[in-house]
Amino acid sequence: xxxxxxxxxxxxxxxxxxxxxxxxxxxxxxxxxxxxxxxxxxxxxxxxxxxxxxxxxxxxxxxxxxxxxxxxxxxxxxxxxxxxxxxxxxxxxxxxxxxxxxxxxxxxxxxxxxxxxxxxxxxxxxxxxxxxxxxxxxxxxxxxxxxxxxxxxxxxxxxxxxxxxxxxxxxxxxxxxxxxxxxxxxxxxxxxxxxxxxxxxxxxxxxxxxxxxxxxxxxxxxxxxxxxxxxxxxxxxxxxxxxxxxxxxxxxxxxx
Amino acid sequence: xxxxxxxxxxxxxxxxxxxxxxxxxxxxxxxxxxxxxxxxxxxxxxxxxxxxxxxxxxxxxxxxxxxxxxxxxxxxxxxxxxxxxxxxxxxxxxxxxxxxxxxxxxxxxxxxxxxxxxxxxxxxxxxxxxxxxxxxxxxxxxxxxxxxxxxxxxxxxxxxxxxxxxxxxxxxxxxxxxxxxxxxxxxxxxxxxxxxxxxxxxxxxxxxxxxxxxxxxxxxxxxxxxxxxxxxxxxxxxxxxxxxxxxxxxxxxxxxxxxxxxxxxxxxxxxxxxxxxxxxxxxxxxxxxxxxxxxxxxxxxxxxxxxxxxxxxxx
Ligand SMILES: Cc1cc2nc3c(=O)[nH]c(=O)nc-3n(C[C@H](O)[C@H](O)[C@H](O)COP(=O)(O)OP(=O)(O)OC[C@H]3O[C@@H](n4cnc5c(N)ncnc54)[C@H](O)[C@@H]3O)c2cc1C
Ligand SMILES: Nc1ncnc2c1ncn2[C@@H]1O[C@H](COP(=O)(O)O)[C@@H](O)[C@H]1O
Numbered sequence: 001x002x003x004x005x006x007x008x009x010x011x012x013x014x015x016x017x018x019x020x021x022x023x024x025x026x027x028x029x030x031x032x033x034x035x036x037x038x039x040x041x042x043x044x045x046x047x048x049x050x051x052x053x054x055x056x057x058x059x060x061x062x063x064x065x066x067x068x069x070x071x072x073x074x075x076x077x078x079x080x081x082x083x084x085x086x087x088x089x090x091x092x093x094x095x096x097x098x099x100x101x102x103x104x105x106x107x108x109x110x111x112x113x114x115x116x117x118x119x120x121x122x123x124x125x126x127x128x129x130x131x132x133x134x135x136x137x138x139x140x141x142x143x144x145x146x147x148x149x150x151x152x153x154x155x156x157x158x159x160x161x162x163x164x165x166x167x168x169x170x171x172x173x174x175x176x177x178x179x180x181x182x183x184x185x186x187x188x189x190x191x192x193x194x195x196x197x198x199x200x201x202x203x204x205x206x207x208x209x210x211x212x213x214x215x216x217x218x219x220x221x222x223x224x225x226x227x228x229x230x231x232x233x234x235x236x237x238x239x240x241x242x243x244x245x246x247x248x249x250x251x252x253x254x255x256x
Numbered sequence: 257x258x259x260x261x262x263x264x265x266x267x268x269x270x271x272x273x274x275x276x277x278x279x280x281x282x283x284x285x286x287x288x289x290x291x292x293x294x295x296x297x298x299x300x301x302x303x304x305x306x307x308x309x310x311x312x313x314x315x316x317x318x319x320x321x322x323x324x325x326x327x328x329x330x331x332x333x334x335x336x337x338x339x340x341x342x343x344x345x346x347x348x349x350x351x352x353x354x355x356x357x358x359x360x361x362x363x364x365x366x367x368x369x370x371x372x373x374x375x376x377x378x379x380x381x382x383x384x385x386x387x388x389x390x391x392x393x394x395x396x397x398x399x400x401x402x403x404x405x406x407x408x409x410x411x412x413x414x415x416x417x418x419x420x421x422x423x424x425x426x427x428x429x430x431x432x433x434x435x436x437x438x439x440x441x442x443x444x445x446x447x448x449x450x451x452x453x454x455x456x457x458x459x460x461x462x463x464x465x466x467x468x469x470x471x472x473x474x475x476x477x478x479x480x481x482x483x484x485x486x487x488x489x490x491x492x493x494x495x496x497x498x499x500x501x502x503x504x505x506x507x508x509x510x511x512x513x514x515x516x517x518x519x520x521x522x523x524x525x526x527x528x529x530x531x532x533x534x535x536x537x538x539x540x541x542x543x544x545x546x547x548x549x550x551x552x553x554x555x556x557x558x559x560x561x562x563x564x565x566x567x568x569x570x571x
Binding site: 011013014016017019025036037092093094120121122123124125126128129130133134137138139140141142144156158159160161162163164165166167168169170173179180216217218219220221222223224225228230231232233234235238239241242243245246248249250253255256 | 267347348349351352354355356358359360363364365366367368378381382383384385386387388389390391392393394395396397432433434435436437438439440441445446447448453477480494495496498501502503509510520521527530531532533534539544545546547548549550551552553557558561562565566569570
């Protein structure tokens with residue numbers, strides 16, 4: 001099967017994010033990583049590839065020059081090919097979906113496309129479904145269990161507290177991973193060496209026919225949320241502190 | 257005049273409380289409001305829907321949630337009723353349905369909004385896991401917004417006018433993505449993303465069985481039970497309980513963190529809680545910098561005392 005993983009490069013979860021010009025962030029001091037849920041996507045894609053002999057995994061990422069590092073990570077983990085859709089402009093989710101769909105469509109035999117349930121930078125929670133709709137294939141998000149049997153995909157996704165939906169889909173389809181699906185492997189030394197030799201295929205955004213002017217959702221500005229004032233430590237013997245806390249929650253904070 | 261559509265979410269026939277937030281937002285706009293409900297009978301909900309223009313009832317033989325059918329039906333409703341904006345809840349179902357609707361209705365979508373201005377079609381949502389807030393605008397076409405639970409103040413309406421009821425038929429086309437079954441969890445848990453009170457435990461719980469003391473406390477408060485990733489990874493708690501960057505984003509009135517250090521990846525999942533309480537034995541724990549109230553001490557002493565005290569004052 002020709003398996004795909006669409007991944008995004010995002011700032012490290014520890015990074016402090018500073019605003020540059022009201023609309024973008026200061027990238028100078030940022031360490032970039034593969035978005036955590038996309039690591040689950042890569043892992044599940046590799047497991048499927050190992051299960052079906054003759055399969056390949058292609059990692060795809062749209063973004064500026066720097067995202068090639070994310071693709072190298074995927075290659076080091078075990079992906080066979082990587083495609084970099086070169087774009088230095090900000091596209092909305094619908095346009096990103098159209099561009100990625102153009103790339104994936106060039107492969108007439110694409111199979112399961114793995115993604116993350118959300119990218120932890122824009123937290124848009126939609127690209128997976130938009131991509132599937134663009135390709136007119138089924139999709140399930142927030143997936144915590146994945147099985148491929150008899151040519152069909154069965155997934156379980158968490159819905160409300162602990163309840164799980166079981167979903168059947170034909171291949172090709174999109175599966176968007178959540179935590180709990182698997183434990184991503186680390187790249188081996190050999191994997192890292194091998195990844196260095198694989199050529200990343202570059203597709204300029206212009207080739208996909210997508211451009212910024214078609215954005216429907218426009219970012220107007222970024223702002224820092226108001227900082228909470230420093231809280232209060234309630235001192236004293238345990239029993240007294242507890243009484244005081246409960247009183248404050250009732251009388252001052254009025255939350256109970 | 258913009259026509260405002262609301263997707264009213266019913267969970268096994270029960271009117272979700274976050275629908276009241278959508279209704280409060282929409283009524284305030286002064287624009288005509290159209291609420292869409294997938295149900296065999298709208299009567300039980302009319303009291304909640306007073307003061308709006310239309311109730312659009314979707315009828316069909318089998319109204320159980322199937323994303324393809326719901327999305328196609330809503331896309332048709334947008335056309336028929338000329339809806340300019342449609343809002344829904346940023347719930348498990350909202351997350352599944354709205355992007356599908358966005359694709360089918362060729363509409364722009366902003367998920368997880370903390371504020372929406374229905375006049376200007378602008379919305380504010382957290383990005384970078386809540387480290388920043390972004391303001392977006394959807395200029396053309398229909399605008400879709402899902403709104404995070406517990407952010408909009410619910411206002412009771414004085415309106416008495418009952419809305420006009422219109423019916424539409426459920427789309428009955430093919431299902432690409434077919435929900436074959438829903439397995440409920442054995443215990444009836446409270447939905448964390450909508451919970452008003454959450455008690456959470458971290459690595460310090462030291463064992464699965466010890467979560468019982470947090471569960472007891474949560475029960476007294478009628479709250480949900482959460483956990484840090486360290487607690488989930490150590491299998492003290494189940495994956496659906498994880499709060500944080502790779503877990504759930506929660507927004508309760510009161511969040512009680514017990515034996516949680518307050519790592520940034522945990523904090524971003526609960527930082528918008530109205531009040532954060534921390535119980536930790538280390539006075540230097542970062543969680544105290546983020547908490548409104550803190551008690552330095554052993555959670556195994558503090559939590560049972562807290563439970564008794566709450567029990568006393570709440571009875
Ligand atoms: C990519 C990525 C994603 C992540 N996503 C998440 C996420 O979604 N959610 C999340 O929570 N974490 C996440 N993490 C992990 C996060 O960085 C922390 O490791 C984790 O939150 C720590 O959990 P903890 O506070 O329970 O444990 P610890 O940091 O070990 O803290 C335990 C605390 O308990 C206190 N303590 C010990 N004994 C007692 C006692 N008897 N009474 C009172 N206090 C006591 C200690 O003083 C300490 O402060 C993520 C990390 C990465 C790299
Ligand atoms: N620029 C991108 N290139 C490739 N895949 C992406 C990109 N952005 C997002 N994705 C994928 O879409 C998922 C959902 O992203 P989002 O809708 O932005 O929260 C991510 O987890 C990735 O799998």
